[in-house]
Amino acid sequence: MTVAMSQHDLEESCVPSPPPTPEGWTSHIHPRGWFYFYHSKIRVVTNDDIRTPSVLDTVEKYIATYPLGDLADGMELLIPHGPQPDEHMFSLIVNHKSCMAGYDLKDVMSTERMEADRVNKRRRMYWNYLERHPNHVPLPPNAEQEARDALAWFHLDNLKSGTRSTVPFSKQECEDLLDAISRINSNLSESSPGRTVFISWILRIIWSFRVTERYGQDTYRQWEEHYAQRIPTGPLPNPPFPVYIRIPLNFIISAVFFSVPRSYLEHIKAASQYHGRLSTVQDIWDQYTHRIVKEYQDFLLIATVLLSATVGLLSVPNIQSTSRAAGIVSVFASMGSMITGVFCLWRHQTNVKQSQSFTYLHNAHHGAFGLHGHALFLSLPPVLLVWGIIAFAVGFIAYTAQGLVGDSGTGEWDAALIALSISLLILLVVALGLYTFAGMWKTKRAQFQKVVQADRP
Structure with missing residues (x-):
């Protein structure tokens, strides 16, 4: 008896099934589409495809040499790609309680007695990690509020500074992000990977900005000096020209081009x-x-x-x-x-x-x-x-x-004289008005700049 197979069944039979996930490991698919693996018992994350026996063997040998017992509660380890035994300096240690990540265990244990610059960088690394591995852990409870607070300040800075603002989001972007956070909070659960990626992305940008802004490292006076040096107060200065170029150039600009x-x-x-x-x-x-x-x-x-x-x-x-x-x-x-x-x-x-x-x-x-x-x-x-x-x-x-x-009559001569006199008078008034208003804004602008510089925070 002959059994006929459909084209669809034939194609499915030709496609090899994916290898099984090793025991103890759980595969997670990022909302963007890639997958990673997490071992909940030993709290280890890897981006390598451990379904391949040789890759799994390499990962297990690396784990066997790593002191996992030093990891406190709430910590986990991200194994580097192609790990070699005893090369522990390339492993990323993640602390979900302090929201920090780093390559040294001391850098992620606590924020006490740690320089602000190091804290900022560890926070940036943490949110970068969580943005790429959002499925196996919930979002920290204070993450959403931290994002809201930072966006509220960015929104205010846009209103105060205008085009001089250096915050990473514009006024409209801050408003859109705050609205999106509210909608996501009401529509998605706390364990949603999409929600975790979204909040982590915002916080990664926030902490990257804080690293460049020396967040928490300066007093008000020190910050004021850095701000004054960084923000331009007017147009760029003119490049110096030699005298033989500057004199004819100024003449052309002033006389010929007004x-x-x-x-x-x-x-x-x-x-x-x-x-x-x-x-x-x-x-x-x-x-x-x-x-x-x-x-x-x-x-x-x-x-x-x-x-x-x-x-x-x-x-x-x-x-x-x-x-x-x-x-x-x-x-x-x-x-x-x-x-x-x-x-x-x-x-x-x-x-x-x-x-x-x-x-x-x-x-x-x-x-x-x-x-x-x-x-x-x-x-x-x-x-x-x-x-x-x-x-x-x-x-x-x-x-x-x-x-x-010429031979114009007396009446024509008088009319021409009157018209010419009035025309010259009008031209004189126009010239006086142009001269007055040509320097009006220049003087007031200099005074205004002094007021702005004195009132600038």
Whole structure:
């Protein structure tokens, strides 16, 4: 009698069954997908596949040489990969009561008489271990509250310090994590591996941050000195230039470009500052691009209106050569402002990713023209627009002054004189206003920085 087998049964018969787990050991699958083994009687954890006889033999020989009797209650041992007998310095000792882990038994026994730096590092190692081996032990009872307290402080630091905050989570991330902890606490049991991994991941990042911040190691005065040295108070200082470069460069920036590049130089320096968190870098980059895009949009609108007005001036009959020449200059300046503005607007709008911001800032700092050259090119749209406005004003004043020369009648001469006088008066008032407001924020900003530095914690 012939027995027909289905394709599914045939495939199952061809797949070898996994070898059995050795006696005394329990296999655990991490939520991420990998597995590890735990022996509850001797309190040993291994990441090696002890279902293979040769690997099991190596692990048992290693365990036989290790003084497991020295481990106190609540401790366990993580065996290194491919252990060799008597190489005990590579074994990680884990103390679940003190929430510390280390390679020396003395470092995990108690936090008394231990330096804060060593405690911070042992805590970081513990939560790193528990994040990778969450199935066989419950989460320590104070872990969730510790995570909540740290996240609450991170949230407050974001509110107080803003972009100067160096905590590992942003304000929105702190809010999301606190909400997630509350939901997980109500939906999952205390022995849930997913809950253990989540809380351990948060605490690992917290203690990694505390290691770098010298948590618990300084007095307030010492911390204040370290904070003042670490946090920048303003844009990066200008690199020194030789005199033969600095003098013509300052002349070009101040006279030809009306000091506009100085503003863009401050913007690009502020965008280049790193405050300790990548999300802050992205926020600063978004603010920088938004500012550039908004300014260029305004410049394009004004340049379009100016171009239309200049074309209208050039179409007036019997216009003199001076007015015509100034009008032509205004047209080309307006067109230059529009062309560079549209191109820069397009490039800054399309390249908004964080990786693109790093490339942009690197090229701005290390390009052929340096930061000052980059600021000069960024200021081309407003500078060309200003020159276009000046040329248009010159052409219009020259057109108004046509009535003062030639065979004009008395009435035309008086009207031209009045119009010219009023125009010059308006130009004088505008120049005075520009001069006043050009230094207004600079003076107040310096005073404000003194107040902020005096009031800074």
